[in-house]
Amino acid sequence: MKFVMFTPAVKTSAIGRMTRLVVRQLLSSQHEVVVVRTESQHVSATELHDFGCTVLPWEDDSQITREIESADCCVYQIGNSYEFHEGAIAWLAKAPGIVCLHDFFLGHLFFGWSQNRREEANRILTQWYGTKIADEYFQIHDGSVFISKTRDEAPLTEWISSMATCVITHSNWGCDRVLAACPGPVFVTPLAYDAPGASDSELPATSNKLNILTIGHVNLNKRVESCILAIASCPSLRANVRYRLVGAILPETEKRLSELANDNGVELIISNEVDDATLSMAIREADVISCLRWPSLEAASASAIEAMLYGKATIVTDTGFYSELPDEYVLKISVENEVEDLKKIFLSLRSDQTSANAIGKQAQKWAQATFTAQNYARKLEQAAPAALRANVLLSAVEHFSSIIEKWSANPELLGTPDMLQPLSVFNTNTIV
Known part of the structure; x- marks a missing residue:
């Protein structure tokens, strides 16, 4: 298979470090991988992770479009930092794919993205959490208060999950919100990570403390x-x-x-x-x-x-x-x-x-034995076909939405049993 992997690539990104391990494992399994760097332009890029494959900046629209057209699947590594994931948000809206979700709270990611998109941001907040929260959201100016007031009421997990064809995440505790928004299956698998400096030899004790x-x-x-x-x-x-x-x-x-x-x-x-x-x-x-x-x-x-x-x-x-x-x-x-x-x-x-x-x-x-790149790569191999099936459902919904819009009909028609029943054959929204 060919994967287009969207990820931070700077050495300071732990998500980039994890993705490097997975990309190299996919390459060793004879898959083709193209990496797209997703950091904002102002992020220093003096030291990058070595992925062992082609790495493109997310602003290279024409080349990335060509890579996506020949790929089996797009994969987005996303965490709670807009400056590390700006490019992933931009492309996820245009080319839905698998989201590897590293955080169940995405408030800082959303806040950064919303700065020049306030009207769209308010619409998203209203859609998922109601008008009261939408009205109050941007009135919070203290960082710790922002987290305490929004982590349960408006974590924005649904915002990203709804744009994915399926989600891979790394624990179960926040999956209810993912399941409520993602149109495809949700996979839970251990994070891939390493400890290159670990050693079997013990260091001599320097004190009794x-x-x-x-x-x-x-x-x-x-x-x-x-x-x-x-x-x-x-x-x-x-x-x-x-x-x-x-x-x-x-x-x-x-x-x-x-x-x-x-x-x-x-x-x-x-x-x-x-x-x-x-x-x-x-x-x-x-x-x-x-x-x-x-x-x-x-x-x-x-x-x-x-x-x-x-x-x-x-x-x-x-x-x-x-x-x-x-x-x-x-x-x-x-x-x-x-x-x-x-x-x-x-x-x-x-x-x-x-x-x-x-x-x-x-x-x-x-x-x-648990937090391995081999385990994670196998999960991606399993998720890719499921993401393609979910994409059929998304395409069908988009098709019916365009027809209803042309009729000037109420979009809520898509929520009626007559519409939902034929589409249920594609529904694989579950935890795997």
Whole structure:
């Protein structure tokens, strides 16, 4: 088969990293793949993932059109960032295909797209969520308030799903909205990911302290404050735990967290953004990786998967994607009792640091067999024919819509039993 794969290609994109693995697996299985980069023009493109095939910018309309005409299927890797996925949105509307949905909350993607399309954006909001939400949506100006007010009421999952011929996503927890909007089947398969810096050899211990690590952009939903407060709550932890942050952090956030740690006698190391080699070493040196998320908005967590692939004990919030991870391979804490649960886990691992290693090794073996490019490529091979069948249904609906429009009739006629019954033969809207 020939796939046209729309994806971010810059090295800073974890979705691009995942797609690179899948593209190379498809190529090794004798499929043809053309990659279309989807970043906005202002995104720096100095370092790109190496996909091993032709890579086109999404603005190259004529060449991409020719590639699509000779392809079996278009595949869109989409997450909650407009600057990384601008090209995917532009082409999805013109050439529907499989959407690989990386987040169940797409508010930031939609907000970025809507800036020069306010009338169309209001129509979409009204269609899916009603006039009240549409009227209030663009009146929210605080980032954290925006998420809290819209993540349940208007996540915009339906907006993208309705444009897809089928959807592949990476956990079950947000699939109800996808099923409500996608005209074709919905596939759930583990995210493909790797840990190129992982090693079977153990690093020699540099101290007797328990080393805890949080990686990625340091924001409120990483729950860093809760980790600091859990360590601060016990003299034994304050004396025997080192907590490190590796990832982009705003100056005001760094100042606030540093003051909180200093005031409570917690050893906190803030490393900010680092290169790949330094990040890999930080993960290897850690005993425990904190992958807390609240609220949890993603269909899968690359950082949690990477932590397990490195063989590290991994702490997660018992919600969303993380709830679906087997209990024996991760350490789960509740949202309602966050600090106390963290304290208990830290004390347990501090008193028996060999248990952290044992948990990590079990998780590593499971993750290596689960989060593979081979599994993901097979799912794409399975989804492509289903997407083509769903496209028949979409074409039929479009045909009937044009006829009804010419008659100046009410489009709601398409929702009557007489119309829906003949089309039901094509309906494959289910989770596979």
